[in-house]
Amino acid sequence: MAIYDPQIETLPREQLHKLQGERLNWQVKRMYERVPLFRERMDEKGLSPEDIKGVEDLHKLPFSYKQDLRDHYPYGLFAEPMENIKRVHASSGTTGKQIVVGYTDGDLKRWESCVARSLSAIGVTSSSFVQNAFGYGFFTGGLGIHSAIERIGATTIPISAGNTQRQLQTMIDFSATHLACTPSYAMFLAETIEEKGLRDQLTLKAGVFGAEPWTENMRQEIENKLGIKAYDIYGLSEIMGPGVSYECEEQSGMHICEDHFIAEIIDPETEEVLPYGATGELVFTTITKEGFPVIRYRTRDICTLNAKPCACGRTHIRMGKPSGRSDDMMIIRGVNVFPSQIEEVLLKVSQGNITPNYQIIVDRVNNTDTLDVLVEMSEALFSDAVRSIEKIEKQITNSLRSILGIGATVHLVNPKTIERSEGKAKRVIDKRKL
Numbered sequence: 001m002a003i004y005d006p007q008i009e010t011l012p013r014e015q016l017h018k019l020q021g022e023r024l025n026w027q028v029k030r031m032y033e034r035v036p037l038f039r040e041r042m043d044e045k046g047l048s049p050e051d052i053k054g055v056e057d058l059h060k061l062p063f064s065y066k067q068d069l070r071d072h073y074p075y076g077l078f079a080e081p082m083e084n085i086k087r088v089h090a091s092s093g094t095t096g097k098q099i100v101v102g103y104t105d106g107d108l109k110r111w112e113s114c115v116a117r118s119l120s121a122i123g124v125t126s127s128s129f130v131q132n133a134f135g136y137g138f139f140t141g142g143l144g145i146h147s148a149i150e151r152i153g154a155t156t157i158p159i160s161a162g163n164t165q166r167q168l169q170t171m172i173d174f175s176a177t178h179l180a181c182t183p184s185y186a187m188f189l190a191e192t193i194e195e196k197g198l199r200d201q202l203t204l205k206a207g208v209f210g211a212e213p214w215t216e217n218m219r220q221e222i223e224n225k226l227g228i229k230a231y232d233i234y235g236l237s238e239i240m241g242p243g244v245s246y247e248c249e250e251q252s253g254m255h256i257c258e259d260h261f262i263a264e265i266i267d268p269e270t271e272e273v274l275p276y277g278a279t280g281e282l283v284f285t286t287i288t289k290e291g292f293p294v295i296r297y298r299t300r301d302i303c304t305l306n307a308k309p310c311a312c313g314r315t316h317i318r319m320g321k322p323s324g325r326s327d328d329m330m331i332i333r334g335v336n337v338f339p340s341q342i343e344e345v346l347l348k349v350s351q352g353n354i355t356p357n358y359q360i361i362v363d364r365v366n367n368t369d370t371l372d373v374l375v376e377m378s379e380a381l382f383s384d385a386v387r388s389i390e391k392i393e394k395q396i397t398n399s400l401r402s403i404l405g406i407g408a409t410v411h412l413v414n415p416k417t418i419e420r421s422e423g424k425a426k427r428v429i430d431k432r433k434l
Contacts, residue, residue, distance in 0.1 A: 004120035004152075005113065008259050009314045013307075016315065020262055021054030023287035028052045028061070031293055034079040037068060038295060058262060058285065059273050063296045069099035069238065078102050080291045090138040091237045098138075101237050102291040108147070110288055111240050114257045115148030115233075118246030121255075121312075122206045122231045124178055126153035129203075131171055133181035133189075134211070135161040140241030141211055145180045148243065154178075161185065164192055172201045179207035183214035183222065183230075184425035187356055190225035199227060208233045210242055212424045213322050213340045217347030221356050232321060238297055239284045245319050253306050253318025260288045263319065264296070265305050268326045276307045281326055282319065300325045302338070330362055330430065333369045335406050339427045342400065346375055349399050353381045353392050357418045363431040371408040373400070379415050 003009050011019070029049040031038045041062035042048070051060065069077060078085065085102040103111065124130060130149045134141030142160055149156045157174050159167060161181065167189060171179070179186065186209050193199055204226060210233040222230045234254050235242035244261055245254035256263050261284050265274045268281040282301045286293045301322040310318060324338030331337075339360055346358055354375045361372040375396065377389070389412050396410045419426075 002120050003313065004117040009117060009316060011315055013315055016258055017055060019259060020287060024055060024058065024262065025052060027287050027293055031079055031295060035077055037072065037077060055262060061295050063298055064294050065298055066099060070097040073097045074100040078291055079293050080104055085291050089140045089237055099238065104290040107289055107291050110260060111144060111243065112147045112151045114240065114260060115144055115243035116151045117257065118208060118233050118243050119148055119152055121246055121248045122178065122208050124152055124154050128154040128177045129157060129175055130154050130178045130180060131157040131159060131176040133159055133161055133167060133179065133185060140237050144241040144243060164189065168192060168198060172198065175203045177203055177205050179204055181209060182211045182424055183209040183218055184212060184421055186222050187218065188420045190222055194225055204228045206231060210234055213324055215340055215344045215347060217344055218356055236299060238294060239286060248310065248312040248314060250310055250312050252310065253320055255314050255316045255318055258316045261286055263305060263317065276305050279304050302326055332362065332371050332406050337404060337406055341404055342373060345399050345403050346396065349396055353378055354412065359418050360428045371406060373408050373410045374413050374418060375410065376415050376418055377412045
């Protein structure tokens with residue numbers, strides 16, 4: 001598969017480090033002059049822009065947080081006057097005010113370039129037909145992918161999310177070669193295709209999936225059911241949108257676009273910077289963003305960074321799949337658990353008996369945390385009255401206890417009874433917070 005921008009994506013680490021330092025210095029000076037909150041936090045630390053000589057001084061700078069965006073809603077953290085902002089995006093405000101980000105013309109072009117790298121890495125060329133089933137609108141996924149498809153010169157099928165029957169008919173009639181959507185929606189499409197016996201009519205070669213955590217087991221399910229290679233793409237609105245990092249054909253981590261973003265891993269409790277290979281919270285600094293730059297933004301995503309050379313030839317560091325978010329972590333009777341860990345256990349013990357559709361319900365009864373896991377049976381198990389449902393429920397319960405160290409009540413439910421999502425899947429219902 002082609003490298004979209006070889007001059008940058010294969011830049012020697014020493015030169016890349018120098019470029020990052022120059023851009024970081026520019027950004028720090030610019031934000032100190034233009035963003036009052038950043039200047040206040042620098043002043044509190046007794047820092048001036050001149051104290052930052054390069055990437056080696058990044059750890060001295062103050063962190064920024066999602067709450068900052070809510071506190072300064074909607075435009076209080078922009079570093080450009082509004083006449084220079086050509087587009088705004090916003091994320092959900094389900095847990096408070098929505099966060100708003102802005103892009104200049106230059107930002108939009110840089111964003112296109114980053115996503116174009118991602119799509120090139122999965123084999124998208126000018127002869128490809130890409131079905132974009134990410135949602136359009138305030139969500140960055142739809143438009144972020146859309147503009148990059150056009151930049152590569154491929155044919156865009158801008159269907160957006162939802163209307164599954166139309167998705168499938170379009171996928172077949174328009175000869176889609178690549179699919180872009182959330183992994184949970186890709187699984188839903190795959191199930192429907194299998195149910196309707198449409199697999200032989202597909203022309204799909206690969207798909208790019210993101211916007212929510214997903215496990216290697218789910219990747220295998222998607223690949224097996226759709227007959228494609230499934231690639232990960234990572235991004236978040238606060239940093240840019242999709243394309244902050246992406247998988248290459250090696251599928252051994254997601255290359256971060258380091259000419260635009262500097263990544264760190266920190267201990268989420270002590271805020272200490274951790275070495276490559278350690279698991280911790282991912283922190284990003286944007287060094288080319290004009291409209292809405294951030295310094296040391298705490299993403300809450302838990303993962304690792306790998307600086308070892310990749311066989312694909314790209315030199316940019318790779319991040320592992322996020323195992324979850326520090327603010328999504330559940331504490332069940334004193335044990336830290338991420339939803340993705342439960343998913344991984346379920347898919348490991350599935351053996352064709354259960355599907356990847358599940359829901360986690362957490363509650364507190366008589367001052368004790370309870371954990372119920374609802375999992376859909378496969379059609380094969382549902383139709384086979386000889387098999388013991390209780391036996392499989394016990395097997396999953398034992399696996400959760402031995403692997404994760406938690407006790408749970410597992411319920412196998414009938415096929416198609418857990419609500420499907422055409423966007424991000426809602427996996428956890430925590431009644432303790434209601």
